[in-house]
Amino acid sequence: MQPGWSDAEQAEALGRHAPTLIARVWADHFDARVAGTARQVQFQLRPGAGASAVYSLRRGTTEHFVGLSTERLEPSPGLRRSDVPGPVGVDRARIPLRISSWLHPQDPRLPGLAHAGVAATAERLWGGGDRLTDLRTMTYRPLRRAVFRADFSTPGPVVATRRVYLKVLRAGQAEPLVLRHRLLADAGLPVADVLDPVAHSVVATAGLPGTALGAAMRLEGAGGVHPATLVSLLDRLPAAVLDLPRHPSWTDRLSRYAHAAGSALPEERRGIAALADHLRLVIDAHDAGPVVPVHGDFYEANLLMDGPAVSGLLDLDSVGPGHRVDDLACLLGHLAMIPALGGRNFRRERIIWSTLQAWGTEFSREVEAGSLYARAAAVAVSLIAGARRPGMRTWNREALARLDVARRLAELAQ
Structure with missing residues (x-):
């Protein structure tokens, strides 16, 4: 939470300034025409923490994504910051709102996003020699977590398919989740098998029937x-x-x-x-x-x-x-x-x-x-x-x- 700004005010300011901020902060990546295509595709407001959003930008047939957040974030590679002023005539005008920004998939709190969300890397890490046929985002909450669904098939001559779910977590959260899976599996509950490797704060699990x-x-x-x-x-x-x-x-x-x-x-x-x-x-x-x-x-x-x-x-x-x-x-x-x-x-x-x-x-x-x-x-x-x-x-x-x-x-x- 940034002092002097309510949750609602942070959300409103982020939405109002996002197109201009993207054009200014990422001028070396996107020209004005591309920045002008910015469209919000994800939004999340965490009470007491701040607002976060993901914007889609189009360059021909290619789609790019930019993350923005008013949450307080530690400096990290690829993270850029810019301040926006408060409303004119309000004391907050002297307390600018800091908005952090990153290019997807370099989410500053989800290090595994750049691994689970990239087809070549997902295939290399969790394919086990099988070919990745589809990689789909099931959910993505900026700075919090993401889940991808990955479909693999054997190279043949007899083709077999399997589905894997890749859960991207914050640093330090993967091992506790694996422990929970193992505790419940040992007790005979119908939980998914955890697949190797557990790496980059990503937990891969096998699909379940039903x-x-x-x-x-x-x-x-x-x-x-x-x-x-x-x-x-x-x-x-x-x-x-x-x-x-x-x-x-x-x-x-x-x-x-x-x-x-x-x-x-x-x-x-x-x-x-x-x-x-x-x-x-x-x-x-x-x-x-x-x-x-x-x-x-x-x-x-x-x-x-x-x-x-x-x-x-x-x-x-x-x-x-x-x-x-x-x-x-x-x-x-x-x-x-x-x-x-x-x-x-x-x-x-x-x-x-x-x-x-x-x-x-x-x-x-x-x-x-x-x-x-x-x-x-x-x-x-x-x-x-x-x-x-x-x-x-x-x-x-x-x-x-x-x-x-x-x-x-x-x-x-x-």
């Missing part, structure tokens, strides 16, 4: 999945997980996410703050239960299904000690959000909420219902600011729909 639970939800509500199946999966998390560092839950960061939601929807700022205060009171009034092994990010995108059975458990970065109620609330909060995600999702609202109430009843046999729904509402609050996406004109409408979900879940916590 369909994401979210896809089943969109098609047929519960998708034939009994909630007790999901509870039993959590029961299988090994006790050794309790020795790992504890990650804060969505509930622990409620005030931060409420602030981000208020920045995204300034006209709703007071109402969001009041909702967060109410949720905190309800949460504090209920027993969270004992500290047990938890997944930490337990929701439909991280659960692969083979019919009614779980065939894969993904995204183990937050596995550690915590409260069971937070895992179950995370699942309900994301489930409730599906109809608010735009497109055809809204057509599934009736069946999704019917499933949510049935699952909530089952989960309430494990944890206190008031705590469960209040924490699910806190998860929903954490998702409001994420509605703001580049090129999406209706993001404000979606953000309001997400806020409505949080309020509906809060009502169930009464």
Whole structure:
């Protein structure tokens, strides 16, 4: 966070100055015509840390990407900086906003991006002699993490294919993730095998069979999945997980996410703050239960299904000690959000909420219902600011729909 600048002001300033800043800072790489094609394709606002974005630039048929961030970054090769002034007539005019910039894939906090995201390097490191046939970005959060999907095939004469996922992490995060995979694999849970090498803060894992639970939800509500199946999966998390560092839950960061939601929807700022205060009171009034092994990010995108059975458990970065109620609330909060995600999702609202109430009843046999729904509402609050996406004109409408979900879940916590 840069002194004197709110989260919303940093985001606004970054977007307003980005084209001019790119043209000035990267004048030795892009002429004015190319710089003028700058288009935001990725945006992320981290409350209390700053705003980051990725811009696409076109040079003929070639596309280039430039990263920008208001976060405080240590000097590194390829990182350039420029200051932009504050609004005229405001004291902040004497405190310029520093914006750092880099050429993709030289992300200053993701050293492995230049390895996992470059076809020749990915093939050499993780191909095992096979030919890389496709390398696709699944997700990229500037300065945080990235995931690539790599498809390989044998050279023949009998062609076999395989899929590998390359998770790019910050320095020091790869080894702890590998440990979590091994702990859960040894306990018999359906987690992906880690592939060698673990290098450049990149963890490569084999693909797992199955369909994401979210896809089943969109098609047929519960998708034939009994909630007790999901509870039993959590029961299988090994006790050794309790020795790992504890990650804060969505509930622990409620005030931060409420602030981000208020920045995204300034006209709703007071109402969001009041909702967060109410949720905190309800949460504090209920027993969270004992500290047990938890997944930490337990929701439909991280659960692969083979019919009614779980065939894969993904995204183990937050596995550690915590409260069971937070895992179950995370699942309900994301489930409730599906109809608010735009497109055809809204057509599934009736069946999704019917499933949510049935699952909530089952989960309430494990944890206190008031705590469960209040924490699910806190998860929903954490998702409001994420509605703001580049090129999406209706993001404000979606953000309001997400806020409505949080309020509906809060009502169930009464």
